[in-house]
Amino acid sequence: MILEKVINRIEIQSEYKDFVDKYIDHILAEFKGKIHSIYMCGSIPKGTATPFKSDADFTIVCVNPKDIDYERLSNIKDRLLKEYPFITKIDTIICSIDDVLSKPNEWGFWVKIICVCMYGHDIGEKVPPIIISPTFILDLNTETKEEVDRVRRSLSTASDHTMKTRYIKGYSKRLIRALYSLVLIDTCVWEDDIIEMKNAILTYCEIDSALIDYLYACYLDNNVLVEEFLGIAEKVYSYFENALNAMAASRTPLD
Structure with missing residues (x-):
């Protein structure tokens, strides 16, 4: 049995669209040329988020995760949380292109099945179909x-x-x-x-x-x-x- 994608269609509610756009714009401006693609998972891209209860979950894929300075990333989060207080917290996972392609049952699964691409070329498309098996688990x-x-x-x-x-x-x-x-x-x-x-x-x-x-x-x-x-x-x-x-x-x- 092949695993299907969790979110097949992005349906961000109107009150969250500006926040998502600003997050992506800030990340791209802060880390120019170092971002391959940006993804989301959870209730916001599904269109089921609840103000003051739901958080925002992002994943950044890049060539070298060390290029993404966590302090600068944290500053972006802090500014956006003040501007959008109905977001409970912002979580950002960082991984490399190699992580996704060389570990299909770990990072590949995360990007291909759990996440949806918000910016850049969806590297999850390069991950082979994920077959449910004891080895995968x-x-x-x-x-x-x-x-x-x-x-x-x-x-x-x-x-x-x-x-x-x-x-x-x-x-x-x-x-x-x-x-x-x-x-x-x-x-x-x-x-x-x-x-x-x-x-x-x-x-x-x-x-x-x-x-x-x-x-x-x-x-x-x-x-x-x-x-x-x-x-x-x-x-x-x-x-x-x-x-x-x-x-x-x-x-x-x-x-």
Whole structure:
């Protein structure tokens, strides 16, 4: 089964169009000649964004990610967040052309399936069709442990309530996304709606449903006890890791 693109048509709501145009213009002006293409994913390009609740998710593809200075990028974000306060936050991922083409089941998947091209030539068109298989799922999760460890450390040391809430929401979504990847062979489609992910996990994963309900509740709540959350998150990740290892062990040469 071949994975289809999550967003087939860009339908940005009128109140977000000016913001998206300005972000792209600022990026191109700040990093002249260094940008290959710019992409978006999530609710804004889908046309389902909610003011003061939805964030903006961009991906920049360039020849050399080191050409994109994070401080200058952060300054652009800060200026735009002041100008458009209904955007909760702006996330920007940076990767290289080589990342996309040499890692089709990781960066290739992200650009080809999850994102839509907003500027430049869509390099996702050069990524071969992505076939759902144990190998794809394992490749997709190559960096999951590193990402989970990083956000766990950040949450453990965060002192600001706003940052704790942000890390908990991000950690919850990352774990739900990881678990959902395990059931792709059953669903045959990548969902980016967290409720659909949750429901599929509850249907196809042999995991305590209370753990998933708790993670989803933490994704929605602003007042979560950090120590309790970390304990539950550890149980969920342990289940995920064991399932991923079992998948790797049962792989056949054709997978």
